[in-house]
Structure formats: C-alpha cells, structure tokens
Amino acid sequence: MHDILGDLGLLRDRRFALLLTARTISVLGSAFAPVALAFGILDLPGATASTLSVVLTAEAVPMIAFTLVGGVIADRLPRQRVMTAGEVLMAAAFFALAVMLLTGWTPLPALATAAAIAGVATAVTFPALTGIIPEVVPRDRLQSGNALLGLGANASRVAGAVLGGATVVLFGGGWALMISSALFAVAGALIALLRLKPGERPRAESHSVLADLRDGWREFSSRQWIWVVVAQFSLMVMAIQAGHGVLGPLMAKETLGGPAAWSAFLTGEAVGTIVGVLVSLRVRPRRPILVAVLLCLPTALPYVLLGVDAPLWAIVGGAFVLGVCFDVFGVLWQTTMQREIPAEALSRVSSYDVLGSLMFGPIGLLLAGPAAALFGTEESLLGCAVIVVVSTLAALLSPGVRNLRAPVAPAQADLK
Structure with missing residues (x-):
C-alpha cells in the first residue's frame, strides 16, 4: 500500500494548493447546477421532460463541437489562461440562466443559448485541466495529485448536492444557479493567479489547427487502450446522460418525492466518490486500465434499482456504488493518460477522449424524454443499465485494455 502521508505533502506546494482550491470551488459551482437546472426547467409553465432534453442537449452539442478546438488551444497557449477564460465564460452562462429563471422571462431559445455557452466553456476548460496537472505535479506523484484533486472535487459535489437541493x-x-455563477467567477480569479515557470512545457512548432489535430489523432489512435475505452464510454455516456439528465429526475418527480429525493441520489453518488478517492490513494494496480474498465460494471446498479422501483435508500446506495467506481476509474484513467501521452500533445489527446466519450450524449438526452413517454420511465432506465453492461463487456475483449501495465516504482507496493 502507498504512503498517504507522503502524498499529502503535495498540499504544501503553493501552485498545487492554488489549483486544488480553484478546482474545488469550480466543482462546487457545477454541483449546484444539476438539481437547479433540472427542476428549474421542469417547474416552468408548460414544461415537460422534452423541454429539459432540449436545454441539456443545447449544452451538450457545443461542448462536443468545440472540444477538439479546445484541445488545440490548450496545447498552444498557457493552460492557466485557457482555464481562466473557461471559468469566466461558465460564470456568464449560469448568470444568464439564473436571471431568466428569476425574472420569469424564459423563452426556450434563450435558455438553450445560455446552455450552449456553458457547453463551449466546458469544451475549453477540460482539456486544459488534464494538461495542466503534469505541469504542477511531479511525475511520480501524478496518481496522488489526481486523487487529491478528486477529493476536493468530490467533497464539493457532496456539499453542492445537499446545498443545491x-x-x-x-x-x-434561479437562486441556486446564481450561486453557481458566483463560484465559477471565484474559481476563474484563482486560476488567473497560477503562474507556471517558463519552459516547463515544451513549445510546439507552429502548425495549422488541422495539422495539430492530425498529430493529436495520431497519438490517440495509435494506442488501442485509449480508443477502445473511449468507444465504450461513448455508449455509456449516452445511457448516463439519459439516466442522470432526464430519466432520473423524472422518476424522482413522479414517484420518489421530487427535488429532495434526487438531491439525496446525487449526494449518495458524491459520498461514494469521496470513498473512491481514499481507494485510489491506496491502490496501485499493475494493470490500471483493466481494473478501471472492470469498475464500470457496477455503475449500472442505480439504473437497475430505479427501474425496478426499489426504495429510495437502496437507490441512494446504488448511487454510492456508482460514485466509488467512477472515481477510481477517473483517477486511474487520468494518471495513465498523463504518464503515457507526451506533454505537448496531452490536451489534444484529452480532447479526442472527451469528444469520443461524449459524442452520443446528446442522443441519450434527446431520446430520453420520448423513450419515457413510449416505453415508460422504469423500462427506459433498465435499458440504460443494459447499455452500460454490454459496452463494458465488449471493451474487456481488447488486449490493449487487458495488458497495459503501469511502470514499476521501487518504493511502491503494487496491487498484483
């Protein structure tokens, strides 16, 4: 097992502490949004599940469309500046959504436009975040750094789920979205204070955007373990977007008691992610991608429980399991990417990862409302669980997924 006290020494590093604080506050802003946006939209006069689907799709499509450009920008420009711009843009988008809900002026095109701005902000921010971590954290502490960042983010998700609900x-x-906007603005200000020493990132030669994208694709497609898991996640995210974005809140409103019940679900998931951080700090699997993919199988549990009308406590327990598994998966995936991909291409490869993983998400959001009307909410949730399990089993057929090994560190007790 790994020395946790040694890993906590990262907190004494000013730059890491600053990045950790900014990321924690930003995720707190994001944690207010799911309950606030879902029930803010569903409570509008005449709104239906399809209305919510349109708004969430309007956010998801630009996020996908701009992801590759975001990766190129983050590999070309100082990543802390890119992240600052993304946080500020997110603050503006949620401020606009909050004002619309508070004033009662809520035409669907305006709601969709503000949501689209939030999607662009996410597309700009995430590839830069993936790339900036190795610039701040020593290579031999990457898994620990990712886990500690996850700890702050997950604590924010717990607080945000409770406080947001x-x-x-x-x-x-409306007021919950206003708080989100303020938190994103604070996170942007903190990121703006982060200064990396000149020369910490190799300067790439000047190329066109298309040339940069081709180089990034070459790095991405040459590694079987990456594109197989990304293909798996393209299907999983489709199911998760449908389940978390539309079907779950709809089920909560119909049979579980409304926003408070869905907030309990999100809180259970968030608590699970904190436990997942503790697990990811302790284990160092020799085959990290194999372990990560296996952990996707239990994530179908909450959709099964929702689909069979299980009691709320059991559904929250299923959400807890999902949180544990996804957090350990995320730490292992991010750490492996940061170790295996050259620093100068990391944000572009990350953008292909995000693009591939999320490309079917809008389909899940668009189909969720009609599927609930046609087949029933419970049956649609069970369908989400089937998609998660089948896509995961297919990914396990890949030799690249099963055989990739982590580098051996003499001081590290590996999990055989």
Whole structure:
C-alpha cells in the first residue's frame, strides 16, 4: 500500500494548493447546477421532460463541437489562461440562466443559448485541466495529485448536492444557479493567479489547427487502450446522460418525492466518490486500465434499482456504488493518460477522449424524454443499465485494455 502521508505533502506546494482550491470551488459551482437546472426547467409553465432534453442537449452539442478546438488551444497557449477564460465564460452562462429563471422571462431559445455557452466553456476548460496537472505535479506523484484533486472535487459535489437541493427547495432554481455563477467567477480569479515557470512545457512548432489535430489523432489512435475505452464510454455516456439528465429526475418527480429525493441520489453518488478517492490513494494496480474498465460494471446498479422501483435508500446506495467506481476509474484513467501521452500533445489527446466519450450524449438526452413517454420511465432506465453492461463487456475483449501495465516504482507496493 502507498504512503498517504507522503502524498499529502503535495498540499504544501503553493501552485498545487492554488489549483486544488480553484478546482474545488469550480466543482462546487457545477454541483449546484444539476438539481437547479433540472427542476428549474421542469417547474416552468408548460414544461415537460422534452423541454429539459432540449436545454441539456443545447449544452451538450457545443461542448462536443468545440472540444477538439479546445484541445488545440490548450496545447498552444498557457493552460492557466485557457482555464481562466473557461471559468469566466461558465460564470456568464449560469448568470444568464439564473436571471431568466428569476425574472420569469424564459423563452426556450434563450435558455438553450445560455446552455450552449456553458457547453463551449466546458469544451475549453477540460482539456486544459488534464494538461495542466503534469505541469504542477511531479511525475511520480501524478496518481496522488489526481486523487487529491478528486477529493476536493468530490467533497464539493457532496456539499453542492445537499446545498443545491436545499436552495432549490427553499428559494428556487434561479437562486441556486446564481450561486453557481458566483463560484465559477471565484474559481476563474484563482486560476488567473497560477503562474507556471517558463519552459516547463515544451513549445510546439507552429502548425495549422488541422495539422495539430492530425498529430493529436495520431497519438490517440495509435494506442488501442485509449480508443477502445473511449468507444465504450461513448455508449455509456449516452445511457448516463439519459439516466442522470432526464430519466432520473423524472422518476424522482413522479414517484420518489421530487427535488429532495434526487438531491439525496446525487449526494449518495458524491459520498461514494469521496470513498473512491481514499481507494485510489491506496491502490496501485499493475494493470490500471483493466481494473478501471472492470469498475464500470457496477455503475449500472442505480439504473437497475430505479427501474425496478426499489426504495429510495437502496437507490441512494446504488448511487454510492456508482460514485466509488467512477472515481477510481477517473483517477486511474487520468494518471495513465498523463504518464503515457507526451506533454505537448496531452490536451489534444484529452480532447479526442472527451469528444469520443461524449459524442452520443446528446442522443441519450434527446431520446430520453420520448423513450419515457413510449416505453415508460422504469423500462427506459433498465435499458440504460443494459447499455452500460454490454459496452463494458465488449471493451474487456481488447488486449490493449487487458495488458497495459503501469511502470514499476521501487518504493511502491503494487496491487498484483
């Protein structure tokens, strides 16, 4: 097992502490959004599940469309500046959504436009975040750095799920989205203070955007373990977007008690991610991608429980399992990417990862509302669980997924 106290020494590094604080606050802003946006939209006069699908799709499509450009930008420009711009753009988008809900002026095109701006901001920010971590964290501490960043993010998700749900219940979705906007603005200000020493990242030669994208694709497609898992996640995310974005909140409104019940679900998931951080700090599997993919199988559990009308406590328990598994998966995946991909191409490869993983997400969002109307909410949730399991089993057929080994560190006790 690994020395956790030694890993906590990263917190004494000013740059890592600054990145950790900014990331934690940003995720807190994001954690307010799911409950606030879902029930803020569903409570509008005449709104249906399809209305929510349109708004969430409007956010997801630009996020996918701009992801590759975001990767090129993050490999060309100082990543802390790219992240700052993304946080500020996110603050503006959620401020606009909050104002619309608070004033009652909520035409669907305006809601969709603000959501689209948030999608662009995410596309700009995430590839830069993946690339900036190895610039701040020593190579032999990457898994620990990713885990500690995950700890802060997951603590924010717990707090955000609880506080966001309470804010929606007591004051409405508009005020919860206003808090999100303020938190994104604070995170952007903190990221702006991050200064990396000149020369820490190799300067790439000047190329066209298309040439940069081709180089990134070459790095991405030459590694079987990456493209197989990304293909797996393209299907899983389609199911998860449908389940988390539309079907789950709809089920909560129909049979579980509304925003408070869905907030409990998200809180259970968030608590699970904190436990997942503790697991990811301790284990160092020799075959990290194999372990990561195996951990995707239990993530179907909450959709099964929702689909069979299980009691709320059991559904929250299923969400907890999902949180544990996805957090360990995320740490192992990010760490392996950062170790295996050259630093100068990392954001572009990350952007292909995001693009491939999310490309069917809008389909899940668009089909969720009609599927609930046609087949029933419970049956549609069970369909989501089937997609998760089948796509994961298919990924396990890949030799690249099963055989990739982590580098051996003499001081590290590996999990054989």
